[in-house]
Amino acid sequence: MLRGFALAGGWVLLPALAAAASPEPKTFRDWMAGCDNLKSCTALSLPPESADAVAYLRLERPAGPDGAANLVLRLRGDWKKPPAALQLKLDGAPFPAGGKPLPAAADGDMVSLSFQPAEIATLIEAARKATKLAISAPGVTATISLSGSVAAMLWIDEQQGRLNTTSALVRKGNGISVPAAPPLPIVTAKPAAGTLSEKDGKALAASLRKQIKQRDADLCEDDEMLVAADEAWALDGERRLVGLACSRGAYNVSTGFWMVERGDVTAAKPVALPEGEGDAKNMLTNADFDPKTGRLSFFAKGRGLGDCGATGGYAWTGTAFVQTELSMMGECRGIGPDDWITLYRSEVK
Incomplete structure (x- = not known):
C-alpha cells in the first residue's frame, strides 16, 4: 500500500499534503514544468509511455538577471556500446544547420548531450513551429515531442518575472529589469x-x-x-x-x-x-x-x-x-x- 499515491490513466497523483504545501508541477501537453522556492525552474519533455528508447529534454534556469538556461538531452537505451555522438533533426530538417552530429557523454545506460547557448536559442525559436525532435545513432532512434514546450517556457518566464524582457525564453521585449532570486535557506x-x-x-x-x-x-x-x-x-x-x-x-x-x-x-x-x-x-x-x-x-x-x-x-x-x-x-x-x-x-x- 502506498499512502497518498495512485496510478490512474498514466498519472501519479502526488501526495495530497505535499501538493498542498509546495507548488505542484504543471503539465503543458507533452511537457511538465515547475519552480522551487528560489524561483529556479525546470521544464521536462515527457517520453511516450511505450518508447523503446527513453529520450527527453530537460531545461533548467535559475532566477535572477544572470540566470542562464541550461538544456540537456537524455537518451537511455540498451546497448553494448553507447553512442559517442547523436544526429538530430527538427521535423526532418538537420539540427543544428549543417547536420553535424553532436558529441554525447555516456554514464551507464544513459547518454547526455549538453547544448550550447546559441543552440538553445535556436531550438527554442524553432519550437514555435516544429513538432518533434528526432534523435538517431547507431542502433537507436527516438523522438521527443515539442508539443507544449513553448507554453512551458512561457510559464517559466512568467514565474521568474522575465516576460517582455531581453532575457525571456519566449516572449522577449525591451525590458531589462528581472527580479533577483530569493535567498537560499x-x-x-x-x-x-x-x-x-x-x-x-x-x-x-x-x-x-x-x-x-x-x-x-x-x-x-x-x-x-x-x-x-x-x-x-x-x-x-x-x-x-x-x-x-x-x-x-x-x-x-x-x-x-x-x-x-x-x-x-x-x-x-x-x-x-x-x-x-x-x-x-x-x-x-x-x-x-x-x-x-x-x-x-x-x-x-x-x-x-x-x-x-x-x-x-x-x-x-x-x-x-x-x-x-x-x-x-x-x-x-x-x-x-x-x-x-x-x-x-x-x-x-
Missing part, C-alpha cells in the same frame, strides 16, 4: 547526540506501538516484518525519535515518526513534517534517518521502477525537523530521480 543540522542501545530502542518502539494501538487501532499494521523494522534513536539526553513501520506494499513502506521525551510513550507526539502524510503529517514513505548527520529522507515511489513519485528530506536542528529538499515527478515515463523537478532546496550545514 540555510539549515544547520544537528547530529543525534544521546545514547540508546538497540535493545532499549526496540523496547521503546514496542511500548509506543502498543500505545498507538490504543489511540488508533487501524493506524499501524501488526505485520511481523513491519514490527521488525521499528527503530528508535536518541536525539539528546531526553528526547527519542521513534519510527514505526505502519504499512507496506511491493516497493513502499510507510513509517510514522513520533517524539518521546523521558521514555513516556503516553505523551508521545507525532513529528509534524511539511510533506508528511496522514492526519498528523508524520508519515513518510521509504524513510531513512541518519543519526550521524541528523538527516531524515524519504523516497515515495509511484511504481517499482522508481521513475515517478516524490523524494525529499529534513534535518534535525535540535528543536525540530526542518525541510531541506523536495523533488517530484508526476508521470511514470522512465525519468530518474536526478532529473525530477525540484520544488524546494536549501543549504544544509
